[in-house]
Amino acid sequence: MKTDIAPSAPDCLLLTQADVVSTRRHDLLERNRLLARIEAALARMEHGRFGVCTQCHGPIPMQILEADPALARCPDCRNVC
Ligand SMILES: [Zn+2]
Incomplete structure (x- = not known):
């Protein structure tokens, strides 16, 4: 049986305003966290402790620093905590 009604979008594709706000909040938190890591790495550079x-x-x-210059801990210490 053919209908003239277009199929509706699946529920999983519908974003609510709350979803958009939540996603943006998450993105901002991630950016702030990355900025804090970079600022800490710059401070370590200024104090001669970069790479330590x-x-x-x-x-x-x-x-490892080339892959992520903002790393503060060596691989052994990162694996412990
Ligand atoms: Zn360490």
Whole structure:
């Protein structure tokens, strides 16, 4: 049986205003967190502690810093906590 009514969008594709606000809030929180990490890395640079783990004070491998220059802890310390 053919109908003239277009199929409706699935419920999962409908975003409410609350969904949009929640997504934007989440994005802003993520950006703020990233900015805080970058500012902390810049402060470590200013104090000559960039590349030094903030927990064990050992070196953070350069290849890991190249992937994420804002890292504060070495891989061993990151895996513990
Ligand atoms: Zn460490």
